[in-house]
Amino acid sequence: MLKLDIFLSALANGLMTGAVYALVALGLTLVYGVLHIINFAHGATLTAAMFAVFVMHSVFKVDPYLAIFILTPLFFGLGYAVQRFVIGPASHGDDSNILLVTLGLSIIIENALLAGFRSDTRSIDVPYGFSVVEVGNLFLSTPKLVAFAASFLVALLLWLLLARTDTGKAIRAVAREKTGAALSGIDVDHIYAVTFGLGAACLAIAACLLMPTFLVNPRIGNAFVLVAFTIVVLGGMGSILGALVGGLIIGVVESLSGLYFGESLGQIGIFLIFILVLLFRPTGLFGAKA
Amino acid sequence: MTTLNRRTILQGAAATGALIAAPSLVRAQAPAIKVGILQPVTGALAQDGEYGRLGAEIALNEINAAGGIKSMGGARLQMVFGDARSNPEGGTAEVERMQAEGVAAIVGGFASPIVLAASQAASRYDIPYICDVGVSDQIVGRGLKNTFRFGPGFGNVTSTALENLVKLNDAAGKPAKTVVIVHEDGLFGSGMAKLLQTQLPPRGFEILETIAHPTPSRDMSNVALRIRALNPDLVIPSSYYAEFVLLARTMQQQRIRPKGVYAILNGAASNFRFVKEFSDAANLVMDCNHWADPRKPKTAQVKALAEQGGRFWLYNTPLNYSCVRLLADALEKAGSADRAKLTEAITNSTFADHIMPYGPTKFVNGQNQGAAPVNTQVQNGDIKVIFPTEFADAKAVFPAV
Numbered sequence: 049m050l051k052l053d054i055f056l057s058a059l060a061n062g063l064m065t066g067a068v069y070a071l072v073a074l075g076l077t078l079v080y081g082v083l084h085i086i087n088f089a090h091g092a093t094l095t096a097a098m099f100a101v102f103v104m105h106s107v108f109k110v111d112p113y114l115a116i117f118i119l120t121p122l123f124f125g126l127g128y129a130v131q132r133f134v135i136g137p138a139s140h141g142d143d144s145n146i147l148l149v150t151l152g153l154s155i156i157i158e159n160a161l162l163a164g165f166r167s168d169t170r171s172i173d174v175p176y177g178f179s180v181v182e183v184g185n186l187f188l189s190t191p192k193l194v195a196f197a198a199s200f201l202v203a204l205l206l207w208l209l210l211a212r213t214d215t216g217k218a219i220r221a222v223a224r225e226k227t228g229a230a231l232s233g234i235d236v237d238h239i240y241a242v243t244f245g246l247g248a249a250c251l252a253i254a255a256c257l258l259m260p261t262f263l264v265n266p267r268i269g270n271a272f273v274l275v276a277f278t279i280v281v282l283g284g285m286g287s288i289l290g291a292l293v294g295g296l297i298i299g300v301v302e303s304l305s306g307l308y309f310g311e312s313l314g315q316i317g318i319f320l321i322f323i324l325v326l327l328f329r330p331t332g333l334f335g336a337k338a
Numbered sequence: 339m340t341t342l343n344r345r346t347i348l349q350g351a352a353a354t355g356a357l358i359a360a361p362s363l364v365r366a367q368a369p370a371i372k373v374g375i376l377q378p379v380t381g382a383l384a385q386d387g388e389y390g391r392l393g394a395e396i397a398l399n400e401i402n403a404a405g406g407i408k409s410m411g412g413a414r415l416q417m418v419f420g421d422a423r424s425n426p427e428g429g430t431a432e433v434e435r436m437q438a439e440g441v442a443a444i445v446g447g448f449a450s451p452i453v454l455a456a457s458q459a460a461s462r463y464d465i466p467y468i469c470d471v472g473v474s475d476q477i478v479g480r481g482l483k484n485t486f487r488f489g490p491g492f493g494n495v496t497s498t499a500l501e502n503l504v505k506l507n508d509a510a511g512k513p514a515k516t517v518v519i520v521h522e523d524g525l526f527g528s529g530m531a532k533l534l535q536t537q538l539p540p541r542g543f544e545i546l547e548t549i550a551h552p553t554p555s556r557d558m559s560n561v562a563l564r565i566r567a568l569n570p571d572l573v574i575p576s577s578y579y580a581e582f583v584l585l586a587r588t589m590q591q592q593r594i595r596p597k598g599v600y601a602i603l604n605g606a607a608s609n610f611r612f613v614k615e616f617s618d619a620a621n622l623v624m625d626c627n628h629w630a631d632p633r634k635p636k637t638a639q640v641k642a643l644a645e646q647g648g649r650f651w652l653y654n655t656p657l658n659y660s661c662v663r664l665l666a667d668a669l670e671k672a673g674s675a676d677r678a679k680l681t682e683a684i685t686n687s688t689f690a691d692h693i694m695p696y697g698p699t700k701f702v703n704g705q706n707q708g709a710a711p712v713n714t715q716v717q718n719g720d721i722k723v724i725f726p727t728e729f730a731d732a733k734a735v736f737p738a739v
Contacts, residue, residue: 051567054563054564054566054567057559057563057566057592058559058560058563061559061560061563166380166381167380167381169382169554169580178587178588178590178591180591187591187592187593189559189591261557262557263554303559303560306560307560307563307564310549310550311549311550311551311552311555311560311561312523312550312551312552314560
């Protein structure tokens with residue numbers, strides 16, 4: 049049996065990683081909740097954002113945490129434009145078309161990155177990459193702690209946006225009843241694009257928080273998207289609280305199974321949960337009845 | 339006003355004659371000999387490939403500056419470079435291209451899977467292939483007549499490493515009893531782990547656990563935590579550069595200090611980049627690996643050339659330098675770039691002017707018999723030789739804590 053502080057360290061690692069997973073899942077669940085589509089380009093967008101952080105750091109010498117304030121609006125704008133001018137017009141209002149368009153987008157983005165950056169795995173080296181915060185017997189990685197706190201902050205801001213602002217009200221209205229919202233004067237296309245933009249902005253923040261301790265290659269997004277899908281299913285489709293709690297659970301499960309079953313088998317726990325949730329609670333922990 | 343006289347005309351004629359004759363002078367020089375240099379310079383192994391290429395370049399420049407291959411009328415060596423892209427398919431594709439360009443021989447490959455595939459592809463055209471680093475015993479165990487390995491193989495390195503580990507431990511009063519093996523889960527790391535699992539217990543070491551990790555991996559927290567929980571006397575890592583650096587830094591972050599970190603064929607522990615960039619994490623790490631002979635004056639010259647432009651001194655450079663020099667010597671002896679004659683000349687080679695601690699080359703079934711690894715230890719920002727004692731320039735610091 050492993051000692052308690054080892055278990056606690058792995059638990060803390062899991063919670064910190066899980067918070068970033070939650071952030072990736074937030075974007076996915078938001079887009080699903082409003083547009084009722086699965087955005088297959090989610091992983092590729094995350095990869096693009098991570099490469100953006102990499103370029104910002106290695107070419108323009110911008111610290112990844114500072115890059116949050118540049119890349120978040122940039123990716124919001126990109127997401128908005130892609131939904132408004134590509135996905136929207138190309139789908140002709142048919143959900144299955146949207147699926148195909150986002151799938152096509154993911155292939156284009158991934159291969160553009162592959163052409164531009166080749167298949168090399170890259171990482172950035174920041175001076176605080178390995179600094180720690182001591183909590184009793186635990187040495188917690190500072191960048192992971194920052195990512196943990198920032199993810200909660202973003203989730204809180206997103207919740208405030210949805211609950212307290214007019215845009216948030218409009219997003220919720222469109223999610224509930226598209227035609228009704230349009231009849232009461234809400235620009236549905238605009239709201240769709242805003243939602244998509246918010247999803248992309250979440251990814252930009254996640255990318256900035258990840259890069260100090262993570263690597264990037266043109267296929268890295270896929271690893272996150274599988275985890276994000278599991279989180280969304282676990283937490284309940286379209287639920288922000290669900291994404292947050294689901295992310296933390298998955299992070300802890302991954303970390304602990306990595307510790308007990310070894311690095312190569314670490315992900316097995318995630319997919320066991322995925323299957324169990326689908327079998328016994330298909331609507332997820334916080335999902336509404338389908 | 340100038341008048342044309344006989345002398346001016348003669349001078350003009352001579353000059354014109356010289357001009358016309360000049361191209362034929364160039365033509366009279368022996369045609370260049372194409373040498374294939376194969377290294378992974380993109381992908382996960384790009385760093386190693388770059389330093390291998392550097393060594394080959396230094397050797398080629400040196401040979402050409404000294405007048406080329408004299409037995410072939412001063413023929414110059416021309417590099418045909420191929421990027422193996424860190425995988426076997428990339429390696430074989432480049433061998434095909436080198437064949438199309440008509441190379442006399444191929445040097446390099448770096449990783450065992452690349453060397454295995456590339457040397458096999460080269461054997462179909464009877465191109466002599468000199469392996470620089472790849473240690474897999476299969477490389478020279480397949481009966482390929484074209485394949486030679488200048489450096490030591492896996493079996494040789496590991497038995498030397500174990501012998502020296504026992505010596506080290508005995509000399510310190512046997513402080514190390516328990517071991518954790520950390521290895522990458524590919525051909526190289528898994529093979530090493532399997533061997534260590536059978537070889538360490540008879541030598542009095544208890545293996546607490548064997549931890550595998552994928553390449554590339556960017557998080558070593560769980561590996562480090564397991565080590566912390568098991569609290570072994572000795573950690574034996576077999577990983578490539580990035581993963582070992584990550585492990586060493588995570589161990590430092592988590593304040594894990596075993597009595598020794600004893601690497602075998604590790605990508606980082608005998609790499610000056612690691613030592614310079616993360617000197618605290620690297621300090622006192624030991625390695626059994628390829629290393630240039632510090633006694634030979636030529637070593638310092640090549641090192642100085644390699645370090646120009648802020649580059650680091652890695653074993654890839656002296657190994658590739660020596661392999662290219664070995665090839666040039668064989669060309670000199672063969673007096674021909676004919677592949678069969680060249681293969682014959684390498685087989686019978688007794689080349690001694692290299693910078694590895696090996697003695698004259700002697701190939702048996704493609705393996706250089708004198709090849710041997712060296713034990714090094716990182717000590718205060720420098721890499722010191724601790725074994726063999728004949729040319730060790732420092733005493734091992736063990737146990738480290």
